[in-house]
Each structure stands twice: as structure tokens, then as C-alpha cells.
Amino acid sequence: MQLIKLSTPRYFAPEETSDFEHYLKHEIEQYFVIEIKQHIIGCGGINFENNFTTAKISWDLIHPYYQGKGYGRLLLEHRLQLLRAMPTINRVMVRTSQHAFRFYEKSGFVLQEVQPNYWAEGYDMYMMEFPIR
Numbered sequence: 001m002q003l004i005k006l007s008t009p010r011y012f013a014p015e016e017t018s019d020f021e022h023y024l025k026h027e028i029e030q031y032f033v034i035e036i037k038q039h040i041i042g043c044g045g046i047n048f049e050n051n052f053t054t055a056k057i058s059w060d061l062i063h064p065y066y067q068g069k070g071y072g073r074l075l076l077e078h079r080l081q082l083l084r085a086m087p088t089i090n091r092v093m094v095r096t097s098q099h100a101f102r103f104y105e106k107s108g109f110v111l112q113e114v115q116p117n118y119w120a121e122g123y124d125m126y127m128m129e130f131p132i133r
Contacts, residue, residue, distance in 0.1 A: 013120030057094040
């Protein structure tokens with residue numbers, strides 16, 4: 001929870017804190033953390049839909065001090081590598097905001113749709129897909 005607090009309001013609307021807490025308690029399927037000296041500095045998940053044919057990259061957070069140092073890319077690539085090894089996965093998507101979509105774009109995700117003010121006022125939803133196959 002500390003990571004989302006540190007990432008609000010730059011990347012997340014204040015209203016999303018309770019959404020993240022709900023996710024952690026009720027919706028985790030696969031979730032990974034990065035620790036340095038017993039401190040969590042990053043985390044991100046994978047959720048599945050459509051009988052394990054669609055994977056969704058979920059709730060990526062990197063401590064502001066560690067942003068731009070490759071940890072986010074490492075966390076994302078770890079999950080993409082896992083998904084490449086799953087023969088049922090034919091679609092990988094992420095829903096993010098205008099504040100983070102360039103990160104995913106640089107990693108090969110392609111913008112599919114933008115919905116203004118989706119997450120909250122001033123926080124647009126960018127739906128992106130990764131060409132897994």
C-alpha cells in the first residue's frame with residue numbers, strides 16, 4: 001500500500017487506492033514483488049480471462065526513487081517471459097493511464113483505445129496490447 005501512496009497523484013488518482021487494496025485482497029492471480037534489502041520497491045501482477053487465453057498486466061508500481069533504473073522493465077519482462085511460455089495465451093493487454101503508457105509503448109505494447117477520465121477526472125484509460133505470438 002505504501003507504493004501506491006507514493007505514486008499518487010502522479011500516476012494514480014486518490015480514489016484508486018481503495019481499488020488497489022481490493023485487488024490485493026480479492027483479485028490477485030499471479031503477483032510479483034521486487035525487494036531490495038527487505039524493502040519492497042516494486043510490484044506487478046498478471047490476471048487471466050477467457051479460459052487463460054487473455055492475460056492482463058495488472059497494477060504495476062515502482063517506488064519513485066527506483067523509477068528509471070530498469071526495475072519496471074525487469075518486472076514487465078519477467079511476466080512477458082512467463083506468458084510466452086504459456087501456450088494458451090494469445091492476447092496480452094494492459095490498461096494504464098496517459099502518465100505511464102509510454103513505458104508500455106517502449107516495451108512493445110500497441111495502443112488500441114483511449115477513454116478520457118476513465119479512472120478519475122484527469123486520468124484517462126489507455127488500453128494497449130502486446131503482440132505475444
